[in-house]
Amino acid sequence: SQTIHQWPATLVQPVGSPLSLECTVEGTSNPNLYWYRQAAGRGLQLLFYSVGIGQISSEVPQNLSASRPQDRQFILSSKKLLLSDSGFYLCAWSRLAGGFSDTQYFGPGTRLTVL
């Protein structure tokens, strides 16, 4: 069966510090991978998606970046965090063939607080 892991589970960082969140998927190959942010009282916002190693598409302009160094590893980074980066970050995967129309399976999330 497929599983998706995210870490850390929670993170408190000062403004201006760097960020690295990691997501890994097990039990599947060539997945589509996604990073979402869920701010308090707001819906999920798609930040990045990837259809393969080194292939990253950005949905919104921001000071975050994403990388996919391995087939089942997706990393969300920032060089300098802003207060507005606080939120709940979710990684998700779907089957490559299904594209966006296929069901997405979400990880447990990372709660980021920027102070």
Added chain:
Amino acid sequence: KNQVEQSPQSLIILEGKNCTLQCNYTVSPFSNLRWYKQDTGRGPVSLTIMTFSENTKSNGRYTATLDADTKQSSLHITASQLSDSASYICVVTGSQGNLIFGKGTKLSVKP
């Protein structure tokens, strides 16, 4: 503008009662509509997925309906349980693969 509106924003019901959550969308053209359940502090979990040609889909005590003409969907929960307390998110996929998420309905089931 593509939008997904969910109502109510929050809902409190007693254990054992039924409830219905609403989702109205303006996404056009439309590919499919999904309902997710998100426990507090966890990632969403898919409950149902319906294409434009389907008008009902069940998953245990959860039944989703879709009226593609009026662009409305509902999620009906039967005989609610304490574990149903969560946020329920409606997600519409446009024909170009774009995902539009609703803000969710927060359901609290009380004993």
